[in-house]
Amino acid sequence: MSAINWFKYSSPHSFYPLAGRMVPWFLGAAALFGITGLYVAFFVAPTDFQQGESYRIIFIHVPAAWMSMFIYLVMAGWAGAGLVFNTRLSGMMARALAPTGAMFTFLALWTGALWGKPTWGTWWVWDARLTSELILLFLYIGFLSLTAAIEDDRRADRAGAVLALVGVVNIPIIYFSVVWWNTLHQGASVSLKSAPKMATTMLLGMLLLAVAFWLYSLAAAMLRVRSIIREREPRAAAED
């Protein structure tokens, strides 16, 4: 009778090979979900009666926006764990997630601009949803610059963790911005409290691509944390 020792994998030494073994599975599954999702998005989901084909941007816009917020929460979670438990891996995980989170934030803004132009008539408006998402991008960039600027890795982790935790306040602001303020941006298409406001096949395509993005992010984070471990603790990586 022995409980699983979760802290075993909190050491870079044992996490390094585990991360390496997980990558091909995550990537394979991401490709599977991605291809199925794209098929549903372009060949199964019907044309929108109001927006025509331009609505198909939703299939990557919404998953990218979800990932931009979700990765930030996970990053801040690791950062907080690093401050509390002082575990080395936590700071590494936070820093491994940041570039991918920043990329999805950029993609949410980019696809949003390309969707806004044909439907709203403008690439950009300074409304609550768009502005708070832009602030999220600046938070990611701030985290990356701050941690990169501090020579001592552990000190960089702690400084980054404080910034990441303070920035968490922005996440509910993004999420509820469409409720709290009058914005050009539409309300949530999918919520836990009510039936989705979209056709089932549209929802299916969006969810499949969201899962694909999520698996992709896991693979990217695992590969990047391995690279960070190699750099900081070469001995932990050498035996793999």
Place this chain on the structure above:
Amino acid sequence: MQWGSWAEFWAMGGYGLYVWGSFAVTLVCMAGEMTSLVLNERAAQTRNGEQA
């Protein structure tokens, strides 16, 4: 299936630039990030192999 031809598919009902501009940039970003990460991993494994 709602597309009469491939030309219609690429045109996206006149929104081709917006739709494909979104999907192409997303694909380029994700493929670019993953390629750089995988190349980094491969290089490290090669270095390890040479040391052993």
